[in-house]
Amino acid sequence: xxxxxxxxxxxxxxxxxxxxxxxxxxxxxxxxxxxxxxxxxxxxxxxxxxxxxxxxxxxxxxxxxxxxxxxxxxxxxxxxxxxxxxxxxxxxxxxxxxxxxxxxxxxxxxxxxxxxxxxxxxxxxxxxxxxxxxxxxxxxxxxxxxxxxxxxxxxxxxxxxxxxxxxxxxxxxxxxxxxxxxxxxxxxxxxxxxxxxxxxxxxxxxxxxxxxxxxxxxxxxxxxxxxxxxxxxxxxxxxxxxxxxxxxxxxxxxxxxxxxxxxxxxxxxxxxxxxxxxxxxxxxxxxxxxxxxxxxxxxxxxxxxxxxxxxxxxxxxxxxxxxxxxxxxxxxxxxxxxxxxxxxxxxxxxxxxxxxxxxxxxxxxxxxxxxxxxxxxxxxxxxxxxxxxxxxxxxxxxxxxxxxxxxxxxxxxxxxxxx
Amino acid sequence: xxxxxxxxxxxxxxxxxxxxxxxxxxxxxxxxxxxxxxxxxxxxxxxxxxxxxxxxxxxxxxxxxxxxxxxxxxxxxxxxxxxxxxxxxxxxxxxxxxxxxxxxxxxxxxxxxxxxxxxxxxxxxxxxxxxxxxxxxxxxxxxxxxxxxxxxxxxxxxxxxxxxxxxxxxxxxxxxxxxxxxxxxxxxxxxxxxxxxxxxxxxxxxxxxxxxxxxxxxxxxxxxxxxxxxxxxxxxxxxxxxxxxxxxxxxxxxxxxxxxxxxxxxxxxxxxxxxxxxxxxxxxxxxxxxxxxxxxxxxxxxxxxxxxxxxxxxxxxxxxxxxxxxxxxxxxxxxxxxxxxxxxxxxxxxxxxxxxxxxxxxxxxxxxxxxxxxxxxxxxxxxxxxxxxxxxxxxxxxxxxxxxxxxxxxxxxxxxxxx
Numbered sequence: 001x002x003x004x005x006x007x008x009x010x011x012x013x014x015x016x017x018x019x020x021x022x023x024x025x026x027x028x029x030x031x032x033x034x035x036x037x038x039x040x041x042x043x044x045x046x047x048x049x050x051x052x053x054x055x056x057x058x059x060x061x062x063x064x065x066x067x068x069x070x071x072x073x074x075x076x077x078x079x080x081x082x083x084x085x086x087x088x089x090x091x092x093x094x095x096x097x098x099x100x101x102x103x104x105x106x107x108x109x110x111x112x113x114x115x116x117x118x119x120x121x122x123x124x125x126x127x128x129x130x131x132x133x134x135x136x137x138x139x140x141x142x143x144x145x146x147x148x149x150x151x152x153x154x155x156x157x158x159x160x161x162x163x164x165x166x167x168x169x170x171x172x173x174x175x176x177x178x179x180x181x182x183x184x185x186x187x188x189x190x191x192x193x194x195x196x197x198x199x200x201x202x203x204x205x206x207x208x209x210x211x212x213x214x215x216x217x218x219x220x221x222x223x224x225x226x227x228x229x230x231x232x233x234x235x236x237x238x239x240x241x242x243x244x245x246x247x248x249x250x251x252x253x254x255x256x257x258x259x260x261x262x263x264x265x266x267x268x269x270x271x272x273x274x275x276x277x278x279x280x281x282x283x284x285x286x287x288x289x290x291x292x293x294x295x296x297x298x299x300x301x302x303x304x305x306x307x308x309x310x311x312x313x314x315x316x317x318x319x320x321x322x323x324x325x326x327x328x329x330x331x332x333x334x335x336x337x338x339x340x341x342x343x344x345x346x347x348x349x350x351x352x353x354x355x356x357x358x359x360x361x362x363x364x365x366x367x368x369x370x371x372x373x374x375x376x377x378x379x380x381x382x383x384x385x386x387x388x389x390x391x392x393x394x395x396x397x398x399x400x401x402x403x404x405x406x407x408x409x410x411x412x413x414x415x416x417x418x419x
Numbered sequence: 420x421x422x423x424x425x426x427x428x429x430x431x432x433x434x435x436x437x438x439x440x441x442x443x444x445x446x447x448x449x450x451x452x453x454x455x456x457x458x459x460x461x462x463x464x465x466x467x468x469x470x471x472x473x474x475x476x477x478x479x480x481x482x483x484x485x486x487x488x489x490x491x492x493x494x495x496x497x498x499x500x501x502x503x504x505x506x507x508x509x510x511x512x513x514x515x516x517x518x519x520x521x522x523x524x525x526x527x528x529x530x531x532x533x534x535x536x537x538x539x540x541x542x543x544x545x546x547x548x549x550x551x552x553x554x555x556x557x558x559x560x561x562x563x564x565x566x567x568x569x570x571x572x573x574x575x576x577x578x579x580x581x582x583x584x585x586x587x588x589x590x591x592x593x594x595x596x597x598x599x600x601x602x603x604x605x606x607x608x609x610x611x612x613x614x615x616x617x618x619x620x621x622x623x624x625x626x627x628x629x630x631x632x633x634x635x636x637x638x639x640x641x642x643x644x645x646x647x648x649x650x651x652x653x654x655x656x657x658x659x660x661x662x663x664x665x666x667x668x669x670x671x672x673x674x675x676x677x678x679x680x681x682x683x684x685x686x687x688x689x690x691x692x693x694x695x696x697x698x699x700x701x702x703x704x705x706x707x708x709x710x711x712x713x714x715x716x717x718x719x720x721x722x723x724x725x726x727x728x729x730x731x732x733x734x735x736x737x738x739x740x741x742x743x744x745x746x747x748x749x750x751x752x753x754x755x756x757x758x759x760x761x762x763x764x765x766x767x768x769x770x771x772x773x774x775x776x777x778x779x780x781x782x783x784x785x786x787x788x789x790x791x792x793x794x795x796x797x798x799x800x801x802x803x804x805x806x807x808x809x810x811x812x813x814x815x816x817x818x819x820x821x822x823x824x825x826x827x828x829x830x831x832x833x834x835x836x837x838x
Contacts, residue, residue, distance in 0.1 A: 014702060018560045025627070025739040026559065122557070128703035130549075130557035137556070138541070138549035140445065141437045141723045208444070266709055269688045274705075283433060283720030284547035284710060286693075290685055291706035301702030304560045313732050320444040 002036040002060065002082055003073035004053070007096055007123075009046040010296030011070055011303050018304070028311050034060050036073075036082075061085050068092040068310065070303055071100075072123075080104045087111035087119060094306040096123035096299055102197035102213045105204070109323040118315065120306035125198045126151055126275045128298035129291040130305075135205040136319075142281030144206040147245045148417060151198040153273035153293045154182045154189035155221050155241040159258075160271050163229050163239065169222060181273065191220035192256040195243045203245030203254050206279065208321040211245070215333040217255035224258055228344060228412050231385055232260045235370060237342070238268040242417055246337065250330055253337040258414055260342050265418035266290075278418075340369065340416030341388045341396045346381035347408035356407050357384065364399035366391040369419075384408065387416060421455040421479065421501055422492035423472070426515055426542075428465040429715030430489055430722050437723070447730050453479045455492075455501075480504050487729065489722055490514040491542075499523045506530035506538060513725040515542035515718055521616035521632045524623070528742040537734065539725035544617045545570055545694045547717035548710040549724070554624040555738075561700030563625040566664045567836060570617040572692035572712045573601045573608035574640050574660040578677075579690050582648050582658065588641060600692065610639035611675040614662045622664030622673050625698065627740040630664070634752040636674035643677055647763060647831050650804055651679045654789060656761070657687040661836055665756065669749055672756040677833055679761050684837040685709075697837075759788065759835030760807040760815045765800035766827035775826050776803065783818035785810040788838075803827065806835060 001008055015022075015030060023029050032052060040053040060066055061082070069086040071093060073079045080100045083093050088111050095101065101108065101124045112119040122132040126149070135144075150156050154176065161172045173190065176182035188194050196216040203211045221241050229239050237260035246253040261268045266288045270276040275293025280286050292298035327333065347353045354371065361368060370387040388396065400410050420427060434441075434449060442448050451471060459472040479485055480501070488505040490512060492498045499519045502512050507530045514520065520527065520543045531538040541551045545568070554563075569575050573595065580591045592609065595601035607613050615635040622630045640660050648658050656679035665672040680687050685707045689695040694712025699705050711717035746752065766772045773790065780787060789806040807815065819829050 014560060022560065128706060130553050133552065133557050134549050137728055138552055138724045139720070140727050141433060141441065141720055264688070264690065266688060269683070269685060271683065281720070283716050283723075285714070285717055287547060287708075287710035289706075289708055292704040295704070297702050298704055301558070301560055301700070304702075305557045308559050309556055313734070315732070 001032055001034070002057070002069060002071045002079070004035050004037045004044060004048060005072065005074070006296045007072040007299050008035065009044060009048070010300035011072060012048055013046050014297060014300040014304060022308060026308055026312060028308060030307065033063065033066055036060055057082055061089060066091060068094065068307060070307065071095040071097055072303065073097070074099070076100055076103055080107060083108055084111040087117045088115045090115045090117050092118040092120070092310045094120045094123070094303055094310060096303055098124040098194070098197040098201065102200040105201070106210065106323045106325045109319065112318065118310045120310050121201070122306045123299050123302035125201050126277060127291070127293045127295060128302055129275060129277065129289045129293065130302070131202065131277045131289050132205065134289060139281055139284060142283045144279055144281045145247050146280040147202050147206040147277065148267065148279070149199070149202065149243045149277035150240050150267060150270050150275055151202070151243045151277065151293060152189055152195045152241060153275055154186070155195070156270065156275070157181050157273045158190070159221060159224070159229070159239055159241065162224070162226050163233060166226055166230060168226050169224055190222050192218045192241065195241060195256040199243035199245060199254060199256055202243070202277065203252070204321070205319060206245060207247045207252060209328055209331055210321065210324050211252065211254050211333065212325065212327055215254055215327060217257070217335060219257035221258050225412060228342070228414060231344065232342060232414070235372065235385070235387065236263050237261060237416065238263055239414070240267060240270070244417060250332065252331060252333050254333050255337065259339070259417040260414055261418040267418060336392050336394045338390045338392055340390055340419045341366070342414045342416055343386045343388070343400065344411045344413070345384040345386070345403070345408040346411050347384050348406070349376060349382050353382070353407055354384065357386065357403055360402040361386065361388065361399045364395045364402065366395055366399045381409070390419065420451055420453070421476070421488060421490045421498070423454050423456045423463060423467060424491065424493070425715045426491040426718050427454070428463060428467070429719035430491060431467055432465050433716060433719040433723060441727060445727055445731060447727060449726060452482065452485055455479055476501055480508060485510060487511040487513065487726060489726065490516055491722065492516070493518070495519055495522055499526065502527055503530040506536045507534045509534045509536050511537040511539070511729045513539045513722055513729060515722055517543040517613070517616040517620065521619040524620070525629065525742045525744045528738065531737065537729045539729050540620070541725045542718050542721035544620050545696060546710070546712040546714060547721050548694055548696065548708045548712065550621065550696045550708050551624065553708060558700055558703060561702045563698055563700045564666050565699040566621050566625040566696060567686065567698070568618070568621065568662045568694065568696035569659050569686060569689050570621070570662045570694055570696065570712060571608055571614045571660060572694055573605070574614070575689065575694070576600050576692045577609070578640060578643070578648070578658055578660065581643070581645050582652060585645055585649060587645050588643055609641050611637045611660065614660060614675040618662035618664060618673060618675055621662070621696065622671070623740070624738060625664060626666045626671060628747055628750055629740065629743050630671065630673050630752065631744065631746055634673055634746060636676070636754060638676040640677050644831060647761070647833060650763065651761060651833070654791065654804070654806065655682050656680060656835065657682055658833070659686060659689070663836060669751065671750060671752050673752050674756065678758070678836040679833055680837040686837060755811050755813045757809045757811055759809055759838045760785070761833045761835055762805045762807070762819065763830045763832070764803040764805070764822070764827040765830050766803050767825070768795060768801050772801070772826055773803065776805065776822055779821040780805065780807065780818045783814045783821065785814055785818045800828070809838065
């Protein structure tokens with residue numbers, strides 16, 4: 001093992017408690033020989049025998065008796081370099097490291113081929129949810145054109161809390177931090193970095209083409225206002241941080257941003273820290289997998305499932321596509337995708353306002369699905385909410401810019417998916 | 420192939436359209452050599468070359484060039500006998516036949532061991548949903564204590580329609596039959612037989628112990644009244660036909676019946692002909708898989724995923740338990756399970772009625788969660804609805820029987836799950 005933090009200790013404890021059953025059911029006698037840690041003297045929650053701990057990676061990498069390495073250090077480096085070395089020396093690698101896989105998948109894949117060793121990463125995306133196995137082993141004959149997920153539990157917890165209790169982002173974030181559900185530095189979660197890493201892996205597998213992380217559009221939830229969550233809810237929508245991948249021919253979308261989904265959509269009912277991945281394939285139709293996306297034990301369960309799978313099937317789990325550093329030359333990731341839009345204006349209280357807004361949207365080819373004028377709550381203007389049908393991203397931006405700010409100001413705009 | 424009905428033709432067509440891609444991605448050149456049919460002269464929708472068709476099973480079973488048999492005839496026989504023969508002669512079998520697997524799994528399993536051939540049945544339960552693979556290949560280290568599914572699309576379609584449009588069962592059933600969504604003889608679906616076959620397979624895999632079909636309690640939806648769906652909805656519940664398997668130590672529940680689930684439960688939002696399986700494991704926590712449970716193409720996709728998996732992994736997919744005809748002697752399936760209960764009484768309009776009902780329930784250890792008296796709609800009595808906390812099945816029946824029928828009659832009683 002490499003890493004004995006939260007997840008690493010979870011793997012160790014789960015293996016201890018299930019070793020006998022794994023031996024019984026799968027005839028595999030799995031033993032941890034060494035655990036690489038930064039500081040072997042550090043006090044740990046789980047009772048790991050001190051002689052297993054080492055600060056020297058070579059004690060694992062150069063040990064011919066070690067056939068498999070579980071990497072749960074996290075972070076891009078030194079994890080990537082260590083996994084490359086392990087794979088090159090023929091050791092199977094099982095990793096929970098979304099960042100390393102998203103950023104350096106091509107390096108890991110090449111090393112796995114050189115070493116003829118398996119690379120398994122079920123735990124790197126959505127914890128316990130078997131989405132990697134499903135994409136690789138169940139949906140092989142599908143042409144998947146949509147993968148859309150709630151892949152970050154922290155932000156889903158925050159948005160669920162905001163929606164249930166109508167409390168502002170800052171307050172709920174502080175509470176989540178106090179509960180240990182959000183990191184002291186929350187940017188990786190709330191600004192969508194974590195979700196973008198996961199989307200890079202998911203969309204690449206779904207579309208059989210590497211979608212490099214840098215091509216993923218990313219917008220976080222830190223500017224989400226509770227007034228919009230409330231207004232959306234009244235109109236039958238739930239706000240989620242979505243990771244969306246779509247493919248149409250050789251053009252793809254790959255984006256992480258807050259989005260409203262209709263309350264009847266399966267993703268709408270994913271509450272709290274849960275994750276879910278919704279997808280559409282030409283054979284399977286709509287499908288969704290739901291479960292715990294994080295946590296030491298759910299993640300450890302996914303890691304051990306990969307360990308057993310790798311040892312039973314004795315063969316590498318290569319992605320079935322050319323795993324290149326860059327996007328394939330035939331493909332493109334567009335920044336002019338199609339989705340619905342929720343737009344909240346603050347308008348002057350005078351005749352012709354609705355007409356002006358509707359006209360400007362229409363002039364840019366943006367068709368209105370719902371237009372809703374609320375009673376003015378203050379002197380700041382009359383709230384007008386527009387929900388559009390599917391429209392091109394750039395047309396919506398152009399239409400919004402064309403609205404005369406003396407007549408109506410855009411207070412917020414939120415994409416709508418699942419329509 | 421054995422069978423060229425709806426699913427068989429779907430497999431043939433999907434293989435035709437994906438053969439080149441399967442060859443490209445998986446280096447497998449899959450060709451159909453023979454298709455066993457009852458009547459080779461029958462007109463079929465898909466354009467299957469007539470020379471592939473045969474009415475003689477031996478042309479498949481005795482052909483050494485045929486390494487894999489896809490069985491999609493349906494029904495217990497002759498499918499079971501043909502699969503046993505195929506497996507014994509070393510041919511991999513991929514089947515979509517829930518009835519044959521549920522009833523004769525031990526025979527198929529024994530034949531697979533004798534022939535050292537793989538037996539794969541992802542398509543037999545919930546069509547496109549990869550629940551078999553998830554149980555076998557992703558949740559290996561979990562002790563699963565709950566598997567609870569909406570596993571029959573026809574009944575979920577009917578119940579969804581009844582709930583959305585407040586129309587009675589008979590009317591919606593007729594409509595579903597006209598649309599081809601229900602069989603001319605609907606008993607297999609609406610009386611829960613189909614769901615019970617699937618539960619036998621699911622619970623056996625989840626609990627690592629064969630749960631024979633005959634141990635499964637079964638109650639269908641044909642007596643469901645729309646007035647109860649409406650009342651439940653008002654109280655925040657949705658009615659589903661659930662297949663429930665629970666395990667606590669060596670005691671298990673295995674039952675198919677209509678049940679209310681709270682509207683926030685992930686199963687509540689499963690609409691129309693969709694299926695979903697919700698489960699709980701000690702490592703993974705709560706998990707749900709959602710998707711198309713039937714249909715030629717979704718089922719064909721699951722079959723081809725098994726075909727590719729079987730050919731790539733070159734090893735049998737045995738269940739990790741002693742696959743016996745009978746329940747293991749150490750285990751028992753109880754008929755005194757625990758769940759909540761929704762009970763609708765029609766009561767006399769006089770003082771003391773609520774007290775009488777509450778007292779009788781209390782005397783039998785049944786604790787009330789919600790008690791709701793509606794305004795009388797007719798001279799037939801005052802509707803009183805009770806929702807209980809979790810209680811023993813037999814205690815609830817005893818409590819109901821103890822209510823004085825001169826004071827209140829039980830109009831309906833429906834179990835409540837997911838609480």
